[in-house]
Amino acid sequence: MTRPSLAVDLAGIRLKNPVLAASGTFGAGREASGFVDIARLGGLITKSMTLEPWKGKPTPRMCETPSGMLNAIGIQNRGVAHFISEDLPWLVRRKATVIASIAGNTVDEFAGVAARLAAAGGGIAGVEVNISCPNLEDRDNMFAHSEAATARVVSEVKRALPAVPLFAKLSPNVTSVGDIAAAAVAAGADGLSLINTVLGMAIDVNTRRPKLAGTVGGLSGPAIRPIAVRAVHEVHRAHPGVPIIGQGGISSAADALEMILAGATAVAVGTANFINPRSALEVAGGLSELMASHGAATVAELVGAVELVG
Amino acid sequence: MTRPSLAVDLAGIRLKNPVLAASGTFGAGREASGFVDIARLGGLITKSMTLEPWKGKPTPRMCETPSGMLNAIGIQNRGVAHFISEDLPWLVRRKATVIASIAGNTVDEFAGVAARLAAAGGGIAGVEVNISCPNLEDRDNMFAHSEAATARVVSEVKRALPAVPLFAKLSPNVTSVGDIAAAAVAAGADGLSLINTVLGMAIDVNTRRPKLAGTVGGLSGPAIRPIAVRAVHEVHRAHPGVPIIGQGGISSAADALEMILAGATAVAVGTANFINPRSALEVAGGLSELMASHGAATVAELVGAVELVG
Amino acid sequence: MSASLVMGEVLSRKKQGEDYYSLTVVAPAVAESVAPGQFVNVRPVGRTAHILRRPFSVYRVHKQGGWASTFEIIFDIRGPGTEELAALDVHDKLDVMGPLGNGFRLPKKHSRCLLVGGGIGAAPLFFLAARLREAGHRIDVVLGARTSELLLNAMDARRLASICRITTEDGSAGDTGVVTDVLGPTIERCGSEVVYTCGPHAMLEAVAGVCGAAKLPVQVAVEELMACGFGVCMSCVIPLRVRRKKGGSGSGGVLYARSCTEGPVFDGSQVIWSDHIAAPDTIDLASELVPPPAAPPRAQHVPAGAGAEHSPPGN
Amino acid sequence: MSASLVMGEVLSRKKQGEDYYSLTVVAPAVAESVAPGQFVNVRPVGRTAHILRRPFSVYRVHKQGGWASTFEIIFDIRGPGTEELAALDVHDKLDVMGPLGNGFRLPKKHSRCLLVGGGIGAAPLFFLAARLREAGHRIDVVLGARTSELLLNAMDARRLASICRITTEDGSAGDTGVVTDVLGPTIERCGSEVVYTCGPHAMLEAVAGVCGAAKLPVQVAVEELMACGFGVCMSCVIPLRVRRKKGGSGSGGVLYARSCTEGPVFDGSQVIWSDHIAAPDTIDLASELVPPPAAPPRAQHVPAGAGAEHSPPGN
Numbered sequence A, B: 001m002t003r004p005s006l007a008v009d010l011a012g013i014r015l016k017n018p019v020l021a022a023s024g025t026f027g028a029g030r031e032a033s034g035f036v037d038i039a040r041l042g043g044l045i046t047k048s049m050t051l052e053p054w055k056g057k058p059t060p061r062m063c064e065t066p067s068g069m070l071n072a073i074g075i076q077n078r079g080v081a082h083f084i085s086e087d088l089p090w091l092v093r094r095k096a097t098v099i100a101s102i103a104g105n106t107v108d109e110f111a112g113v114a115a116r117l118a119a120a121g122g123g124i125a126g127v128e129v130n131i132s133c134p135n136l137e138d139r140d141n142m143f144a145h146s147e148a149a150t151a152r153v154v155s156e157v158k159r160a161l162p163a164v165p166l167f168a169k170l171s172p173n174v175t176s177v178g179d180i181a182a183a184a185v186a187a188g189a190d191g192l193s194l195i196n197t198v199l200g201m202a203i204d205v206n207t208r209r210p211k212l213a214g215t216v217g218g219l220s221g222p223a224i225r226p227i228a229v230r231a232v233h234e235v236h237r238a239h240p241g242v243p244i245i246g247q248g249g250i251s252s253a254a255d256a257l258e259m260i261l262a263g264a265t266a267v268a269v270g271t272a273n274f275i276n277p278r279s280a281l282e283v284a285g286g287l288s289e290l291m292a293s294h295g296a297a298t299v300a301e302l303v304g305a306v307e308l309v310g
Numbered sequence C, D: 001m002s003a004s005l006v007m008g009e010v011l012s013r014k015k016q017g018e019d020y021y022s023l024t025v026v027a028p029a030v031a032e033s034v035a036p037g038q039f040v041n042v043r044p045v046g047r048t049a050h051i052l053r054r055p056f057s058v059y060r061v062h063k064q065g066g067w068a069s070t071f072e073i074i075f076d077i078r079g080p081g082t083e084e085l086a087a088l089d090v091h092d093k094l095d096v097m098g099p100l101g102n103g104f105r106l107p108k109k110h111s112r113c114l115l116v117g118g119g120i121g122a123a124p125l126f127f128l129a130a131r132l133r134e135a136g137h138r139i140d141v142v143l144g145a146r147t148s149e150l151l152l153n154a155m156d157a158r159r160l161a162s163i164c165r166i167t168t169e170d171g172s173a174g175d176t177g178v179v180t181d182v183l184g185p186t187i188e189r190c191g192s193e194v195v196y197t198c199g200p201h202a203m204l205e206a207v208a209g210v211c212g213a214a215k216l217p218v219q220v221a222v223e224e225l226m227a228c229g230f231g232v233c234m235s236c237v238i239p240l241r242v243r244r245k246k247g248g249s250g251s252g253g254v255l256y257a258r259s260c261t262e263g264p265v266f267d268g269s270q271v272i273w274s275d276h277i278a279a280p281d282t283i284d285l286a287s288e289l290v291p292p293p294a295a296p297p298r299a300q301h302v303p304a305g306a307g308a309e310h311s312p313p314g315n
């Protein structure tokens, strides 16, 4: 039997394997490069970058929860200009497949970041739009919680940066993730990333204070995997033609395969990087073995291949 | 120092302690009564009952997930008539504080169950309305996912059963649980129960089948506690006067205190009963000690007492 | 049935063959009341990512003058729960709930009992065999597995049984094939009056089929996924064809019975095997589950253990 | 800095006094490259409900001719992570990432070094003291804790130090009070030229205050909550007042620096202590963090270990 091929076509991006590092859990690759050759990753989704540097939230910014963690980092980042001048050339030299994650508090800020990336002229394979940000123009409601706001951000980013595939990164904290997905796709998203973290909170019963200075944070890690699998499954069934980067709690090859069977074309490993920066690579390796044992020759044949009963 | 008092007033129900057994995790008390004196529980929320017996979903109905479990039982129950004739007299004899959980697929079914309970004339201290049921009159969307459907169910149940406090049990799978809470309260809910399980799914990568015959199920257990704490906190801040039964992943006294600090007047222990049917009682005992070490004399002074920064 | 919730202590841990592990646990309250076919629901002490208990049939019990009674479970590693159990050391604590479930019904009069076990599923049959033997019944055994390594304790089976047939799918021991290949002839040869069986779902179905054709009472012990093990979660149900209870109001029909409470031992002729994954079409939940007519035509049965009554669903 | 990811093995586990546990771990790649003030991020092997690694300062390293090098950590039980570490046995595996962080900067010329430690926080100071001693510096120590039971290795401290002052809040050993009560006089008496400190946040702030008033360079090792420990998650940040980098574009200002990468050792005079919980008002993220001016006025410093460079944020 020939070895299964891990290569996938993700909305036109040719990935050597379907396992990416998730945004905000791998920086821009430098720190992890001491542990892993980032050229061998399926791809690297950068920490979300904003038009100006963002200072982020006060500390404490994280706490652990059963099989998961909460974070309220506040997208501390040094801005798109720093990314373009410092990180991107390094990533290009290292031959990494880069998906740039962008964020903002207004539609204009998103579009501004996209325009800068467009002007940088190459080096990135795709863009992920992190719409799980407070929308200053709508009483701080998350963009991702509104079909209209989602559509506006997506279409403006697409207009500013038409050259690379655009992935809208959806929040699970909505009544119908399928409706938001539809809005994103209609507005020009080439693919979807889901899920971002689940809203959560923890309180230190000794101090009576929230464990996060930001009070509410995002839950990630194995605890949320069932939530992610369900969201991916639902969106894939509603929009079978739209490629999905599945993420949420993936730390093993079986987890990745589960997400692929639910409908993801590629997956991203997030929190697991903190425990083992080689996770994404190890997941890809394990996936290859798992595919061989399943007699699957390509990833594509597994996408959405869950067998529903009845 | 005097021992702290665990007694709470929950929307007019006087509970000896604030720790209840959650619906669907304690039957109607009989099975667990071999392990624990149910009269000593803060209260017992029954398995949701419907107008006619419901057969439930096919198996497999449950699977374990990291720090949690998924279930798709389908509210298998023997109907309100059986509850009134067999379970209620037994519960009354055992001196249990009973909150009857009711469910249905139409507004009329909910109202029908409520009317039967009203006609039974006593024995229950309150009613919990499980609106996380598919609404057959609205393309199977959950009642709990719509403000209008929530309001209709709550007002009809209240009309049919005005004698006891009504708790609307909300789903976390919505964009704004605060909005649904507002609709429930406006329609006559005396209190709120939150959260019900989080929608999730798991796939067996060997068989490629969903691990649940019902495909999608409800996630419960410690994994969801941060999600529950955040929902309780948000709803309590928006509706400080409305008593909340906090639930989701509680298995220790510290967990219960965390939920109370977030804004719950009482808490319910669910999945933890499966591991230890004495959980609710042990949580109550531990809470008393924890309160003593905090110098708190009453539960009431701790409700919503999280200290927000800034 | 009255189950205990106790902190047991591991007295010994053994590896049996290549794939099986057994744990002997000091827990007198459980060991002294458990009947064959009943199970325990256990959990090591500690904070693991898997939160639920794990159910295991009792494989053997040991009572020795002066020593605290123990029960033994035997298992193969399937996932995190069994992995952790296999890693326990002597003196480690084990949180035990049990005995749970109904257990096998033993014949009242002397009977020729055929025990049919597949793989690790044969575990409760060894406990059953011991009790049947104490009561003076004749025991015959059919023991099967994929390969000889997975045959559970064939030596004991041979010792306990008048006639013992072994089958393996790869022919590495006994006859090549599956237990049902030799079942019919063995029933005839032994003049079996009642069949007890435990093993994979497909095997139980096949055994129930053979017994049905032979009009032989068959008690099957099923293994469903269980969240609670004591009757409150409704996750472990199995569809049964039930009759109207004497004096009851229901008309009979199909019932989802809890295998942790009404089972795990059911009358093989009542179980709806093929419909296992899909919901039964009709269901009459008002009907009561009556104890399976498990008595062999020529012998009356008593419950296998004190207090091992069949409780109706909802109890 | 180049950290390894290795599977270490527990060589020994000791209980120290009533409350502390120490683990000696065979992991030559880590033990041979770690410098004082650097830390390791560890995780026992297995499936636990807490998923993240736990960071610990290296307390000591042992290199013995012919034997694989080991490092030692010492800790008190705070929660599930430390509970599990305390339960490890000899030969158990420990997943180790390290060495991480920047480490203390050692003086280049002979200096009088004062080490100020509180509670378990004093751990890295013992490793530092060993290295300072090897390099021939004079060491004085102020060691404090709530009560004598919580004093970390006072015996070793006395042995290593020219002058050793002990304080306990309950007076059960040494002077009654906290380390800062005796700090000023001790600095004077010892003629200290540089202060190294590690312990609770409030203590660090107080020590930095005393040193600031005395115009003494002070290196503080902070302990922030860490999700990754190697610079990618941004959870461990601490607000610093930073200067413009030579040739850099920023104007200087306030920076949230990662204590796992730019730290855990910072120039005490740069840390914004009081603003710890609230976000700094202004922040200039384009400015670069320059290595803290930790050199005592009378002596130049070298990084404590090979490769223990300060890397700018974003690296």
Ligand SMILES: Cc1cc2nc3c(=O)[nH]c(=O)nc-3n(C[C@H](O)[C@H](O)[C@H](O)COP(=O)(O)OP(=O)(O)OC[C@H]3O[C@@H](n4cnc5c(N)ncnc54)[C@H](O)[C@@H]3O)c2cc1C
Pocket: B064, C039, C050, C054, C055, C056, C057, C058, C073, C074, C075, C076, C077, C078, C079, C080, C081, C082, C083, C120, C121, C123, C124, C222, C223, C224, C225, C226, C264
């Ligand atoms: C009444 C009863 C008695 C049992 N007696 C024994 C026994 O004596 N010896 C023994 O080895 N096993 C027995 N089992 C099965 C045993 O409970 C499972 O092997 C165990 O729960 C698996 O746990 P895990 O964490 O290792 O694997 P998991 O990760 O939970 O599961 C691994 C695989 O095993 C399957 N599995 C899990 N639980 C069960 C179950 N309850 N029944 C069937 N398959 C399951 C899963 O579907 C999955 O494919 C019994 C089960 C029941 C219900």
Ligand SMILES: Cc1cc2nc3c(=O)[nH]c(=O)nc-3n(C[C@H](O)[C@H](O)[C@H](O)COP(=O)(O)OP(=O)(O)OC[C@H]3O[C@@H](n4cnc5c(N)ncnc54)[C@H](O)[C@@H]3O)c2cc1C
Pocket: A064, D039, D050, D054, D055, D056, D057, D058, D073, D074, D075, D076, D077, D078, D079, D080, D081, D082, D083, D120, D121, D123, D124, D222, D223, D224, D225, D226, D264
């Ligand atoms: C660079 C660094 C070096 C450290 N060195 C040591 C050491 O040598 N010896 C030692 O005993 N501890 C040290 N710590 C603290 C140690 O990491 C924590 O005690 C440990 O992570 C607690 O894990 P837990 O699961 O037992 O407790 P958790 O349940 O995670 O936490 C219990 C309590 O400890 C607090 N805590 C958790 N993590 C930290 C942390 N990183 N810093 C401060 N408080 C924390 C929590 O806020 C909580 O109140 C160090 C921390 C850092 C960042």
Ligand SMILES: Cc1cc2nc3c(=O)[nH]c(=O)nc-3n(C[C@H](O)[C@H](O)[C@H](O)COP(=O)(O)O)c2cc1C
Pocket: A022, A023, A024, A025, A047, A048, A071, A073, A075, A101, A130, A169, A195, A196, A197, A219, A220, A221, A222, A224, A247, A248, A249, A250, A268, A269, A270, A271, A272, D227, D233
């Ligand atoms: C500390 C942390 C920081 C994150 N930062 C970002 C971010 O900047 N942008 C973004 O789109 N997602 C961010 N995420 C979300 C992850 O990319 C990922 O979608 C989520 O954590 C779920 O995957 P996981 O469970 O594998 O971590 C962050 C997650 C964590 C834990």
Ligand SMILES: Cc1cc2nc3c(=O)[nH]c(=O)nc-3n(C[C@H](O)[C@H](O)[C@H](O)COP(=O)(O)O)c2cc1C
Pocket: B022, B023, B024, B025, B047, B048, B071, B073, B075, B101, B130, B169, B195, B196, B197, B219, B220, B221, B222, B224, B247, B248, B249, B250, B268, B269, B270, B271, B272, C227, C233
């Ligand atoms: C097996 C199972 C069955 C449940 N059945 C019901 C039900 O019938 N009605 C209901 O309102 N909630 C039901 N729930 C939800 C629980 O009452 C509870 O709200 C939820 O599980 C969260 O709490 P936990 O994490 O402590 O379990 C069920 C939960 C489980 C796990």
Ligand code: FES
Pocket: C225, C226, C227, C228, C229, C230, C231, C232, C233, C234, C235, C236, C237, C258, C259, C260, C261
């Ligand atoms: S396992 Fe819960 S009812 Fe049987």
Ligand code: FES
Pocket: D225, D226, D227, D228, D229, D230, D231, D232, D233, D234, D235, D236, D237, D258, D259, D260, D261
């Ligand atoms: S702990 Fe992750 S950046 Fe420091």
